[in-house]
Amino acid sequence: MIAPAVPKSWYLPSKPHKFCPGCGHGIVLKALGEVIDELGIQDEAIFGCDIGCSLLAWDFFACDSTQTHHGRTTPVMVGIKRSRPELTCIGYMGDGGGYSIGSQHLLNSAVRNEKVTLILVNNTNYGMTGGQMAPTTLPGQITETSPYGRDPLTTGYPTMGPEFLAALTADSAYIARGTVSKYKQLKKFIKSALRNQMEGNGFSFVEVLSTCPTNWRTNAAQTWNFLEDEMEKYFPVGELKNPLGKGEK
Amino acid sequence: MPKVIGETKKSFVTGNETAAWACLAAGAEMMFGYPITPQNEIMHYWTRLAPKYGRGFLQTEDELSAGFTVCGSVQCGKKAFTATAGPGNVLMQEPFGMAEAMRLPMLAIIQQRGGPSSGTVVYSQQEVTLTTFGGNGEGMRIVYSTATHQEIYDYVIKGFNTAWKYRFPVFILGDGYQAKMREPMEMYDPEERGIEMVKTYPLIGLPGKITEGREPQHLCNIYSLEEELYEVVMKVAAEYESIQDQIVEYDEKNCDDADIIVVSHGVVSRAADDAVKILRAQGIKAGYFRPITLRPFPAKQLRAAIAKSGAKKLLIAESAYGQLDRLTKQEIFGETVKIENLFMPGVGIIDYDITSKVKSVL
Numbered sequence: 001m002i003a004p005a006v007p008k009s010w011y012l013p014s015k016p017h018k019f020c021p022g023c024g025h026g027i028v029l030k031a032l033g034e035v036i037d038e039l040g041i042q043d044e045a046i047f048g049c050d051i052g053c054s055l056l057a058w059d060f061f062a063c064d065s066t067q068t069h070h071g072r073t074t075p076v077m078v079g080i081k082r083s084r085p086e087l088t089c090i091g092y093m094g095d096g097g098g099y100s101i102g103s104q105h106l107l108n109s110a111v112r113n114e115k116v117t118l119i120l121v122n123n124t125n126y127g128m129t130g131g132q133m134a135p136t137t138l139p140g141q142i143t144e145t146s147p148y149g150r151d152p153l154t155t156g157y158p159t160m161g162p163e164f165l166a167a168l169t170a171d172s173a174y175i176a177r178g179t180v181s182k183y184k185q186l187k188k189f190i191k192s193a194l195r196n197q198m199e200g201n202g203f204s205f206v207e208v209l210s211t212c213p214t215n216w217r218t219n220a221a222q223t224w225n226f227l228e229d230e231m232e233k234y235f236p237v238g239e240l241k242n243p244l245g246k247g248e249k
Numbered sequence: 250m251p252k253v254i255g256e257t258k259k260s261f262v263t264g265n266e267t268a269a270w271a272c273l274a275a276g277a278e279m280m281f282g283y284p285i286t287p288q289n290e291i292m293h294y295w296t297r298l299a300p301k302y303g304r305g306f307l308q309t310e311d312e313l314s315a316g317f318t319v320c321g322s323v324q325c326g327k328k329a330f331t332a333t334a335g336p337g338n339v340l341m342q343e344p345f346g347m348a349e350a351m352r353l354p355m356l357a358i359i360q361q362r363g364g365p366s367s368g369t370v371v372y373s374q375q376e377v378t379l380t381t382f383g384g385n386g387e388g389m390r391i392v393y394s395t396a397t398h399q400e401i402y403d404y405v406i407k408g409f410n411t412a413w414k415y416r417f418p419v420f421i422l423g424d425g426y427q428a429k430m431r432e433p434m435e436m437y438d439p440e441e442r443g444i445e446m447v448k449t450y451p452l453i454g455l456p457g458k459i460t461e462g463r464e465p466q467h468l469c470n471i472y473s474l475e476e477e478l479y480e481v482v483m484k485v486a487a488e489y490e491s492i493q494d495q496i497v498e499y500d501e502k503n504c505d506d507a508d509i510i511v512v513s514h515g516v517v518s519r520a521a522d523d524a525v526k527i528l529r530a531q532g533i534k535a536g537y538f539r540p541i542t543l544r545p546f547p548a549k550q551l552r553a554a555i556a557k558s559g560a561k562k563l564l565i566a567e568s569a570y571g572q573l574d575r576l577t578k579q580e581i582f583g584e585t586v587k588i589e590n591l592f593m594p595g596v597g598i599i600d601y602d603i604t605s606k607v608k609s610v611l
Contacts, residue, residue, distance in 0.1 A: 011465060043458045046325070051471060059467040064453035066324055067470040068317065069347060075314040079321025079329070080454070082307055083279055087325065087454050105317075108310035 007033030009042045011062040018056045022223055024180040024210030025053060028121055029060055031187040032090070036063065039194055041088050046080055048073045050093035050102070053127040057092055071102025074109050077116045088198055091118040096126045099135040099159040110165045113173060113202040117193045120161060120205070123212040124231065131215030135159035138234055143215075158234065161207050166240040172202035175241040179209035181228055182237065192244055201243050209235055253302060257437040264427040267398045268358050269294030270436055271405035272330055276446050277356075279305040279329040281318040285337040286370035287425040288360040292332065312337040316344025319355045323348075324468065326451030328409060332358040334425075335368060338376050342384040345418055349389045351470055352485070354412035354449075358405065358421045360428040363595035372425035373595040374515055377572035380420050381544040387482065389489045391496055392420045392544040394514040398434040401427060406439050406446075413447040415492050422543065424568075426516050426597065489545075499547035500539040503529060504554040507536025509562045509589075509607055512551070514540050514573055517566055517598045524603035535607055536560065543573075548580040555586050562610060566591040566603055 006012070010033050019025045036042055045063040049055055051070035058067040068076045077091040098106050098120040109116065125143050126132040133143040133150055136158045140149040162177045169175065174196035178186035186208060193204035209231045213223040253273045262270075268291045272280065280299070282292045292308070299306050309315040315331045322329035333341050338359055348355045361376040363369030382388035391411055393404040404421055412419040439446060457463035472478040500518070503525055504510055513521040518539040528535040538554050540547050555563070563586055567573040570592045578588065589610045591602060 011467075042460055044454075046453055048321075055471055058469060058471075062459055062465045064455065064459075064466045066321075066453055066468040068320070069343060069470075072313065072317045072344070072347075075309065075317035076321040076324075078307070078309075078314075079279075079281065079318030080325045082305060082318065083322040083327040083329065084325045084454055104310050105314055108314070 007037050009033045009036040009061050009063060011059055014059040017060065019053065020214045022211060022213035022220065023053070024123065024208070025057065025121060027180040027183065028119065028186070028208050028210065029057060031183060031190050032119065033061065035187060035191045035194060036061070038191065039198070041194070041198070044086060045088045045090060046077070048077050048089065048091050050097040052094040052097050054092050054094050054097070054121065055128070071097045071100070071105065073097065074102055074105035074118060077118070078109050078114045081114065081116050085115070088194065089116040090194070091116060093118065093120050094127070095120060095122040095124070095134045095136040099161055106165070107168065110169050110173065110203050110205070113170045115197050115200060115202055117197045117204040119190065120207045121210045122161070122207050122235070123210045125212055125215050127212050127215055138230060160235070162205065162240050165205055169203055169241065171241070172243045173241050174201070174204040174243060176205070176239040177207045177209065177235060177237050179227065179232055179237050180211065181224070181232070189239065192242060195244060209237065251302065252438065254436050254438040257435055257441070259433055259435055261431055261433050262398065263290060263429055263431050264398050264401050264423055265290035265360070265429070266294050267401045267434060268332065268405055268421070269298060271402040273298055273302055273304065274436065274439060275406045275409045276328055277304065277330050277409065278327045279322045281307050281309055281315045281322070281329065281331050283309050283312050283315045283333070283337060285312070285334050287362055287428040288332040288334050288358065290428070291358060312340035313343055316341040317347070320344050320347050320353050323353045323355050324452045325454040326449050328413070328449050330356040330358065332360065334360045335362040335364055335376070336366070338379055342379065345390070346384045346386050347470060348418040349383065349386050351468060352416040353418065354416050356405070356408050356412050356419045356421070358423065361422065361424040369595060370425070372568065372597060374424060374517065374568040375572065375594060376422070377543060377569060377576065380422050381576065387486060388544060389485055390418045390420060390544055391542065392422050393498070393541060394422045394543050395427060396516055396518050398427065398432050402434055402436060406444060410447045411496065413449055417489065422515065424516055493545040496542060497545050497547045497550070498541035499550050500541060501550065501554055502537040504536035504538060504558050506534055507558040507560045508534040509564055509611060510536040510538050510554060510558065510560045511564045511566060511603060511607070512538050512573070512577055513566045514543060517568060520598050520600045521566060521603055523600035524607070527600060527604050528607055533607065533611065543576065546576060546580045551577070552581055552584060555581070555584055560586060562587045562589055564589045564591060564603070564607060564610065566598055566606070568593050568596060568598055570594040
């Protein structure tokens with residue numbers, strides 16, 4: 001058996017990684033690793049990870065990396081990019097960090113067209129803290145803090161992140177939503193989001209629909225069904241803004 | 250790049266203007282800030298001056314962001330700072346905690362306003378506890394409490410050097426009076442005075458290529474095991490303890506034979522200085538002791554002043570309801586000298602307030 005190829009930009013001493021079996025983070029980070037390799041930016045990339053499950057990626061890449069607080073990755077990346085524009089800044093966070101506790105940073109950095117790339121992994125719950133309701137939890141979805149199912153009448157509807165960011169940003173922003181079920185497309189989105197920063201265009205954002213079998217309490221088939229049949233129907237996958245023209249072929 | 254200060258010059262300026270010039274003269278490269286009174290004019294002067302000297306500025310969405318952008322900026326090697334007050338200081342304790350944990354050499358200028366909550370926009374000394382010990386940590390930070398505009402200038406320059414030499418976050422603790430008042434002071438070029446500015450360096454974004462063999466830098470801020478964190482905190486604590494003697498600063502007058510020592514800090518120490526002179530002229534043996542660094546605190550020096558004078562009493566005077574008092578008591582625990590208080594939270598203290606209090610307790 002031939003071992004699967006590992007991106008050159010992965011940091012091998014920290015492998016195998018520490019995410020749960022069936023978690024989508026590994027897929028997102030593989031796509032990101034391959035993109036870093038293909039763009040040849042390992043030396044100038046700064047990887048910043050949030051607190052939540054994304055914190056487990058703090059030593060994932062053989063890139064200079066930093067770890068902040070829950071929700072604060074965006075301003076740390078902004079501070080670095082504003083100080084050293086030659087660096088390529090990649091902020092990595094979950095839906096709680098980006099859309100809830102750090103939403104003011106996400107919204108305002110988008111409005112200011114900060115030239116950073118943010119990747120937000122949406123698994124519809126707070127994974128690290130044990131499966132609480134997130135801004136992205138689907139209507140009716142059971143979580144630890146919505147044990148009878150999320151009721152939109154009392155807790156609102158899921159946050160449509162790329163849609164609200166697309167409405168706020170300049171034309172030079174890149175905004176997309178990918179999914180771990182469509183790897184090639186996801187990789188294309190992440191690559192475009194990084195190229196958009198590297199070309200100095202502006203704010204670049206990819207939300208990634210991902211899986212959390214541990215907190216969803218699902219087996220492999222149920223996990224995949226929830227991703228493809230529930231999440232992808234509620235959260236439309238695709239590019240909302242691409243100033244790179246037709247994007248990567 | 251033009252030199253910020255050519256010839257040394259006398260100026261009649263506000264404390265906020267002084268602070269902005271001091272940051273420029275110290276070679277600060279980036280300011281991240283969010284409006285809050287009474288520190289606003291630091292940003293106003295900085296935004297006017299910075300482009301002329303190739304320095305950067307970002308007005309962030311809030312103080313959390315201002316603090317965290319400073320963290321990012323210093324991580325990639327830039328001399329960066331922020332300024333805030335009151336509720337803004339509360340929000341900034343989160344990024345200041347990150348700076349403590351990750352040993353980030355950031356500098357923050359705090360112009361204290363009245364509290365609690367939104368309080369007043371005017372003046373107080375009510376941010377002592379917050380600034381010296383912060384949030385969920387051990388207070389591994391350095392706090393200079395200034396009393397004059399000249400000191401704002403001097404300690405901002407010194408503060409950047411302390412931060413980058415020792416890698417602990419540094420605070421210049423002023424107040425609304427110092428921020429808004431005008432007074433004469435002298436601006437100078439630090440190098441001309443023989444002050445060597447400590448060179449900055451990046452913690453990430455290092456020179457050299459990882460693809461050609463440089464080790465990637467992974468900065469950690471959360472630990473899996475209790476023991477890992479214990480080791481980190483104990484190491485930081487040991488380093489902090491070891492540098493205290495090099496950092497502690499204080500001022501002391503007339504303590505040799507004092508019956509009562511007035512302890513105060515910041516702008517209140519100017520009233521205390523005057524009060525002690527007046528009392529001495531009236532034959533009352535009063536002494537003056539002022540911690541310039543509130544953290545680390547000049548405990549040994551205050552104990553020595555108590556011992557050599559044989560003072561029967563300390564009078565702790567502050568524009569707060571006992572924040573310097575608590576700090577002093579914990580630092581000189583075990584001393585039996587009686588401690589009197591003059592607490593005037595959120596209002597100014599003048600020499601008369603102190604002389605009256607001294608006479609009433611002696």
